[in-house]
Amino acid sequence: MKRMLIGALLALIAITLAEESTPALATDPVLVGAGDISTCANTNDSDTELLLDSIAGTVFTLGDNAYETGSTTEYNSCYEPTWGQHKVRTKPSPGNHEYYTTSPSPAAGYYGYFGAAAGDPSKGYYSYDAGAWHVIVINTNDSCNIISCAAGSAQEQWLRADLAANRTTCTLAYWHHPRFSSSSVHGSQAYMQPIWQALYDFGADVVLSGHTHNYERFAKQTPAGVADPVRGIREFVVGTGGRSHYAIIPTPIANSEVQNDDTYGVLKLSLHASSYDWEFVPVAGGAFTDTGSDTCFAGPHEVGGLTELATGAGQRSFELAWFVAAAGLVVVVAVSLLMARRRTG
Numbered sequence: 232m233k234r235m236l237i238g239a240l241l242a243l244i245a246i247t248l249a250e251e252s253t254p255a256l257a258t259d260p261v262l263v264g265a266g267d268i269s270t271c272a273n274t275n276d277s278d279t280e281l282l283l284d285s286i287a288g289t290v291f292t293l294g295d296n297a298y299e300t301g302s303t304t305e306y307n308s309c310y311e312p313t314w315g316q317h318k319v320r321t322k323p324s325p326g327n328h329e330y331y332t333t334s335p336s337p338a339a340g341y342y343g344y345f346g347a348a349a350g351d352p353s354k355g356y357y358s359y360d361a362g363a364w365h366v367i368v369i370n371t372n373d374s375c376n377i378i379s380c381a382a383g384s385a386q387e388q389w390l391r392a393d394l395a396a397n398r399t400t401c402t403l404a405y406w407h408h409p410r411f412s413s414s415s416v417h418g419s420q421a422y423m424q425p426i427w428q429a430l431y432d433f434g435a436d437v438v439l440s441g442h443t444h445n446y447e448r449f450a451k452q453t454p455a456g457v458a459d460p461v462r463g464i465r466e467f468v469v470g471t472g473g474r475s476h477y478a479i480i481p482t483p484i485a486n487s488e489v490q491n492d493d494t495y496g497v498l499k500l501s502l503h504a505s506s507y508d509w510e511f512v513p514v515a516g517g518a519f520t521d522t523g524s525d526t527c528f529a530g531p532h533e534v535g536g537l538t539e540l541a542t543g544a545g546q547r548s549f550e551l552a553w554f555v556a557a558a559g560l561v562v563v564v565a566v567s568l569l570m571a572r573r574r575t576g
């Protein structure tokens with residue numbers, strides 16, 4: 232037993248060190264996109280679409296992709312000529328406006344336009360991999376009133392199972408309604424806290440949202456909004472696809488690091504093996520930008536000691552969960568080793 236634990240300790244340290252020393256490569260995958268995008272009432276989405284033309288990678292949409300109701304006609308007439316030119320590389324998420332189409336089925340225009348890329352129309356949540364990253368799309372529909380985001384809901388349970396099955400160092404999730412926002416319109420959506428909690432429990436790194444028509448970057452924080460620079464989640468609000476602008480309140484909320492409410496554009500994320508770079512790219516003539524880098528939370532999952540994974544005839548298997556970086560890892564596992572020695576000695 233003692234040898235097994237020492238072996239596990241060495242393996243975990245080796246994994247951690249390998250992740251920390253992996254260099255960023257120019258060929259690493261890119262995610263690029265925004266939310267609150269196309270309306271036939273203006274041409275701002277043409278300006279943001281021009282940015283996509285010169286940025287390779289997977290395009291994400293953060294909902295309210297086609298105003299006013301995400302109808303088939305609006306997708307074909309307003310979205311298709313602009314962002315629709317990148318449809319084959321788009322991984323979409325729906326917003327409340329998509330769900331204003333109720334017939335013949337909820338958000339029928341959205342699911343009909345994107346087809347299989349939007350996932351099961353009765354769910355609208357799905358996940359995929361981008362290089363070393365696991366990427367999760369949550370469906371917040373009409374403020375989660377049609378498909379729930381609550382703790383214990385089918386979507387939240389699916390999220391926890393998906394996270395458990397994909398324990399990557401780096402994890403990103405995106406959806407429409409922001410848990411945190413300093414926007415004068417809409418603002419923070421507390422009903423997103425259970426989704427944040429699941430992501431936080433499994434050590435996720437980045438959340439992207441729209442709905443508020445502005446740009447905002449937050450410091451890493453807990454689901455309750457407490458600063459947590461070690462294992463917190465960093466949120467970006469990117470409601471800058473072209474629909475309109477909402478003003479940021481005079482005193483932004485806690486942990487808000489950067490805000491802009493007058494520039495359309497897209498967020499580009501370069502996803503490295505254990506880190507990422509962000510860049511807000513403004514439309515032509517726009518002066519605002521925001522760039523930076525951060526590392527992923529290396530400790531993967533739920534905080535707290537030994538978890539039994541399975542028990543069979545004469546065989547029991549466990550997983551050691553660890554806290555944070557290498558230093559924390561050594562401390563936590565060393566305690567486990569001492570306890571095992573006393574029991575077996």
Ligand SMILES: [Fe+2]
Nearest residue numbers: 295326327442
């Ligand atoms: Fe919205």
